[in-house]
Amino acid sequence: MAFLQKKTQGITGDWNYRKELMAMLSEEKYENFTFATAFASENGVNLLEEQLVKVGKNVTVFVGVRNGVTTYQAIIKLLSLGVKVFGVDTGSAAKIFHEKTYTGSNSDEAIVVTGSGNLTRGGLVANIESGTLIKCDLTNINDEGYYQQCMEQLNILVHDYHRNVYQINDVVMAGELLANGILIDEKKAKPRTVKGTSKANLASIEIPPMKTFVEKTGIQKSEKVAETEGNYLLAVPDETNSEFNVLNFEKIWRSKELTERDLNIPTNAGTNTTGSMLLKKGAYDINQQSYFYEEAFKELTWTPGAGNKDKFLYAEAHFDFLIDGVFIKGHELVLKHDPRTNTKTYLQKQPMTHLLWGAAKPLVAKRHLLEEIMTIYKDQNNPGKYLIKIEAEE
Structure with missing residues (x-):
């Protein structure tokens, strides 16, 4: 049966998204990892680099693009670590991909971390963020069903919206997305909008x-x-x-x-x-x-x-x-x-x-x-x- 925990980043020093994801990535028992995040920045990826460099070939990241936040630098950093990257592009400025779910799994068990934390420095360590940890026993029909829902909903995006959810294969493609304004360059000055x-x-x-x-x-x-x-x-x-x-x-x-x-x-x-x-x-x-x-x-x-x-x-x-x-x-x-x-x-x-x-x-x-x-x-x-x-x- 699933084991659930509710966590809040920033309230105590005991838990944050970075610590949780680093622990997940370092667990040798997990064979595959799937991250789905609205936003990604180079600083966010850097916070996980120590483990991603070891298991990047087993990691798939779905990340929102065309949102004015996800950066070219984040994408090429992920690619350099061997991560398979899919851009989720709604084709519109009126709505964005806003998922924040991270999973690790093998044939018998899985862990799902879902909440509000993005793959950015703010989302991983600095902001007050909400998170729920679900440890699933995949030999249990209900646990396995929940985990499969997490995976299938991403697969539906890939298969039903193949023009909007595309694999970013290399730096050249990332550069084309940058040139087309779908990714942003975090090395360029961006206006800060006052609150x-x-x-x-x-x-x-x-x-x-x-x-x-x-x-x-x-x-x-x-x-x-x-x-x-x-x-x-x-x-x-x-x-x-x-x-x-x-x-x-x-x-x-x-x-x-x-x-x-x-x-x-x-x-x-x-x-x-x-x-x-x-x-x-x-x-x-x-x-x-x-x-x-x-x-x-x-x-x-x-x-x-x-x-x-x-x-x-x-x-x-x-x-x-x-x-x-x-x-x-x-x-x-x-x-x-x-x-x-x-x-x-x-x-x-x-x-x-x-x-x-x-x-x-x-x-x-x-x-x-x-x-x-x-x-x-x-x-x-x-x-x-x-x-x-x-x-x-x-």
Whole structure:
């Protein structure tokens, strides 16, 4: 009789799709494996590579294509591991193949893992995903019937929709699918569609990021060109119509985990905040004393301050915000730089540039943003405009 277990990825560190599929693939008793998934990415395949390289010739993968997610890189990686790959192509953008079922079997028993996890990094380790494990005794008529249903429904797709469900035989065919837009190239910058929009005076709800369990696999993620070349494409809804505006940004700086001082959050009731963020090295290997003035914000007009502030240089720029996936039209903010090279601060190699939060302080002075990461981008099409992205990272 079948043995069933319900699992949820991310709630504890005990179970995720990667661990389950790796255990399945490493079971010497299973002779054949069939995976059916809506989406596949190279990072997802990489998470299973250690076992796929050993048993790939016994694995068949049905994967949705023409969905804007499954990538050329994922397909050629699977092929390189000896996996037989079928693309499930509905021939339409209006519906997609959305299956997520993974099986291993021999003549006497089978295991079926079905739920919500795709063959992507998110689906295998990072997202909160649901899964059900069904261990089938194939000598039992009911168990065998259930397992055969899993297999037959895929076979029906192959035989009844032979023009839509096709084997991707080699890299050449994968390249043709890429050239025809049926697979996407994950090495090309793809616009990120914002999760929502708000206004600076309305963005008041504070929801902290969920601290779920994400396995530290030690397997390095493949970098996308959007990060390696600094391009960041953002699709933002137009306020006047139903269209999206695609904004093209270049990454110029990235912080480490944000602190109370960075975000101007008082540590206690008697603490006075500075009203600004000191721009430091962050995650970059830069000269923190000159980088922001001479490189990151060099196109701005810097002018001396008035009166006793004339020793500092000031520049104004427009900063929009992308906070936890929500795009917020921002404010004109001021940058302050100390160009002097004979001060104690300079001689101690301390940072010399501040971002004054000004009217944007209510947007950032929120405790749920602590330990998140800030990235600053400059708009490549609109000089003097910038984007500040703040979000948690897994």
